[in-house]
Amino acid sequence: MALxxxxxxxREAPILSLANGARVAEMVVGGLLxxxxxxxxxxxxxxxPNLWARYGISYVRGFWGTLGYIAFVLPxxxxxxxxxxxxxxxxxxLLAWPSAAYIDFFRGVPLIVAILFAFLYGVxxxxxxxxxxxxxxxxxxxxxxxxxxAALALxxxxxxxxxxxxxxxxxxxxxxxxxxxxxLGLRHFQSMRYVILPQTFRLSLPPLGNELAVLIKDxxxxxxxxxxxxxxxxxxxxxxxxxxxxxxxxxxAIWSAIALTYFVMTYLVTRVLRLLExxxxxxxxxxxxx
Amino acid sequence: MKPKRGYARERFVRSVETTLAILxxxxxxxxxxxxxxGSRGLDIGYISANWLRYVRAVEIxxxxxxxxxxxxTGIGFLVGWVRTVxxxxxxxxxxxxxxxxxxxxxxxxxxxxxxxxxxxxxxYVKRVADAYVEAIRGTPxxxxxxxxxxxxxxxxxxxxxVSGEFLAGVVALTVNTGGYQGEIYRAGLQTVHTGQVEAAxxxxxxxxxxxxxxxxxxxxxxxxPPLTNEFIGLLKASALLYYISVLEITFLTKQETYxxxxxxxxxxxxxxxxxITVTLxxxxxxxxxxxxxPGLGIQPTPG
Amino acid sequence: xxxxxxIHKYFGALHVLRGISLEVKRGDVLVIIGPSGxxxxxxxxxxxxxxxxxxxxxxxxxxxxxRPEISPEWVREQVGMVFQxxxxxTHLTALENVTLAPIRVKKLPKAEAETKxxxxxxxxxxxxxxxxxxxxxxxxxxxxxxxARALAMDPKAMLFDEPxxxxxxxxxREVLDVMTNLARxxxxxxxxxxxxxxxxxxxxxxxxxxxxxxxxxxxxxxxFEHPKNERTRAFVSKILR
Numbered sequence: 001m002a003l004x005x006x007x008x009x010x011r012e013a014p015i016l017s018l019a020n021g022a023r024v025a026e027m028v029v030g031g032l033l034x035x036x037x038x039x040x041x042x043x044x045x046x047x048x049p050n051l052w053a054r055y056g057i058s059y060v061r062g063f064w065g066t067l068g069y070i071a072f073v074l075p076x077x078x079x080x081x082x083x084x085x086x087x088x089x090x091x092x093x094l095l096a097w098p099s100a101a102y103i104d105f106f107r108g109v110p111l112i113v114a115i116l117f118a119f120l121y122g123v124x125x126x127x128x129x130x131x132x133x134x135x136x137x138x139x140x141x142x143x144x145x146x147x148x149x150a151a152l153a154l155x156x157x158x159x160x161x162x163x164x165x166x167x168x169x170x171x172x173x174x175x176x177x178x179x180x181x182x183x184l185g186l187r188h189f190q191s192m193r194y195v196i197l198p199q200t201f202r203l204s205l206p207p208l209g210n211e212l213a214v215l216i217k218d219x220x221x222x223x224x225x226x227x228x229x230x231x232x233x234x235x236x237x238x239x240x241x242x243x244x245x246x247x248x249x250x251x252x253a254i255w256s257a258i259a260l261t262y263f264v265m266t267y268l269v270t271r272v273l274r275l276l277e278x279x280x281x282x283x284x285x286x287x288x289x290x
Numbered sequence: 291m292k293p294k295r296g297y298a299r300e301r302f303v304r305s306v307e308t309t310l311a312i313l314x315x316x317x318x319x320x321x322x323x324x325x326x327x328g329s330r331g332l333d334i335g336y337i338s339a340n341w342l343r344y345v346r347a348v349e350i351x352x353x354x355x356x357x358x359x360x361x362x363t364g365i366g367f368l369v370g371w372v373r374t375v376x377x378x379x380x381x382x383x384x385x386x387x388x389x390x391x392x393x394x395x396x397x398x399x400x401x402x403x404x405x406x407x408x409x410x411x412x413x414y415v416k417r418v419a420d421a422y423v424e425a426i427r428g429t430p431x432x433x434x435x436x437x438x439x440x441x442x443x444x445x446x447x448x449x450x451x452v453s454g455e456f457l458a459g460v461v462a463l464t465v466n467t468g469g470y471q472g473e474i475y476r477a478g479l480q481t482v483h484t485g486q487v488e489a490a491x492x493x494x495x496x497x498x499x500x501x502x503x504x505x506x507x508x509x510x511x512x513x514x515p516p517l518t519n520e521f522i523g524l525l526k527a528s529a530l531l532y533y534i535s536v537l538e539i540t541f542l543t544k545q546e547t548y549x550x551x552x553x554x555x556x557x558x559x560x561x562x563x564x565x566i567t568v569t570l571x572x573x574x575x576x577x578x579x580x581x582x583x584p585g586l587g588i589q590p591t592p593g
Numbered sequence: 594x595x596x597x598x599x600i601h602k603y604f605g606a607l608h609v610l611r612g613i614s615l616e617v618k619r620g621d622v623l624v625i626i627g628p629s630g631x632x633x634x635x636x637x638x639x640x641x642x643x644x645x646x647x648x649x650x651x652x653x654x655x656x657x658x659x660r661p662e663i664s665p666e667w668v669r670e671q672v673g674m675v676f677q678x679x680x681x682x683t684h685l686t687a688l689e690n691v692t693l694a695p696i697r698v699k700k701l702p703k704a705e706a707e708t709k710x711x712x713x714x715x716x717x718x719x720x721x722x723x724x725x726x727x728x729x730x731x732x733x734x735x736x737x738x739x740x741a742r743a744l745a746m747d748p749k750a751m752l753f754d755e756p757x758x759x760x761x762x763x764x765x766r767e768v769l770d771v772m773t774n775l776a777r778x779x780x781x782x783x784x785x786x787x788x789x790x791x792x793x794x795x796x797x798x799x800x801x802x803x804x805x806x807x808x809x810x811x812x813x814x815x816x817f818e819h820p821k822n823e824r825t826r827a828f829v830s831k832i833l834r
Binding site: 174176177179180181182183184185186187190194195198199202 | 641643665666667669670673674676678679680681682683684693694697698739742743746
């Protein structure tokens, strides 16, 4: 079957190829142009050495802080999301309804509201004994705990979205294969382990990758509460510029740099995930609908 | 013969499960209530006296969201269109021209130059649109809001008629949703664009006619679900605007919690948001089902 | 070898199976024909307990198996099943599909399972497709892999649920050939199908089922040429052109 001549055939380019290199170069050039445009219009300079002499430390701290939050929130959200997604498709209402309540709640309420309440009141939900344990055994002070609760709220929020992704993955697997597994004598947990889960994992990888990118961006909301990550520390810095001396236009430079940082992070994550997808690709396996 | 004992037992187990499930959910809410308001008890008086303030506040969210969404649709559609228009690559243009020359139907160098320039322009306009969408999707909305707010308060500190933060909110949300809608419209237009435009042209329709009668009716049906999700998402995102001092519902809630109405404000704001989002979703679902065309759905877009 | 006594099954208020009693001796090939919705598939699934009968007994080799004490997994090791929609595990190669159950259920060592799987794939004519994924195989090839997969468990009997109904016409022959060879090698088979050519040449007995009841039973020649029941006649005349 011949395709119309001008339809670009989507062939996968090998990773280190000219086409990909050209695309990245184009992007870098485009990015530089964009930033130059902003700099011109708003009269600032992202690379101002005076700025970085003062802000540099905060930036680096913020960067590691963001990474730290991601490292904490990501596994928790995946665990929550997987469990909730699984429970959501269960025959047992005991599992399906509470998980549906969790999912619908965190998807219906804005992230900032969830984090706000976790930050203000999360600590009240942690029993005294556990608080003491955290402080003595893990060195988690009482002032850090609200931030941990806020991070947990972020995890719960992301988990709810991931639950929907896992749910779609579970439901994409034709029921017939489960039946075939049973007919072969596989026990329920065996068909889970060898038939359903491997396929769910492969099916869920692409949308999960997107969700990870979203999560990286969502950690910025923690900055609203002064968390030690990119946005929080930048806010702190910009707020004391008038006091400690420095140019007001530094603000633009700082926020541009931060935006750029997030962009690079999400870009890398999406690319890496695209690679992983390819490695795990099974011919013929696609999500039916999302 | 009526169904046997087996079924009665199954139904019994099911109702036990249902009760337990409901109990778990109620239990969670009760637990939260206990922690936040246990000692004081639920201040119904507060709720009945103040719920209107919350509703007024969420109206601000709704108005900012609606304005931004509509403006964003204009941007988004344009962006989506630009990104779907296909321009043949330069080698092909040259090849076509050389073949036309051989066949004796050459149109002269100026025509070639014009075509190449037009193609080049199209290509770069497309790239700009791509850059816009990628920049918006790759950066957090929160950072975008702060950036826009900083720009406005620095350069236009005193605006007639509208407050700086309101304007910043609208601008930031508009630019943001413009980017995401650009992606939605691109996916919608692209899903329809293949072959069918060709077929329409082959039937004798003009380019605009094909657009109007073939592509747009389908594309519009395709984009409605993601667009409604985008609206709901934008509404939730508007809650972030409290940070730049927009007097919307999150701002009010935060204020109220300082005075001590923890559970009540929590209940009010989550109740209001859940009410709005769930209702909107159901309404949309209804229309989706009503206007569905079997087999028409957006392909998942590459990351 | 397989016997059912008075099987009843309800789905909600729907009385799908209304007292099915059948006997299949070792080496027999029983073909069940009938209109859709007559309960044929449900009945087949009652034999390997994918569906639990509400009333009645299922006997395999004299042992009643639809009892809580009997493990359904054990039953399914004795009786293999081939489905209308193949139901191959799409994330595994053909070889892996065939070896999964022997390794995990029968606890065979991997090398032994793979040797056996290769033999079975050769037996169904797909030796060279061992490393292919289901999506890379045609419908007929997929179904043959499914047959090999079921045979890998050394079942005493095989159940076939409309194995060729989902196939393009050009692939039906190859699957029926495999089934014919299987029957000739002495496998006990219960086949639900619309393929009358296969039924008349391979079946030792044919059963006509409609609305959850067995309306007629007999040799292929009897059923096709001199059906006794009114509805059998109507059905057969529609199927045989």
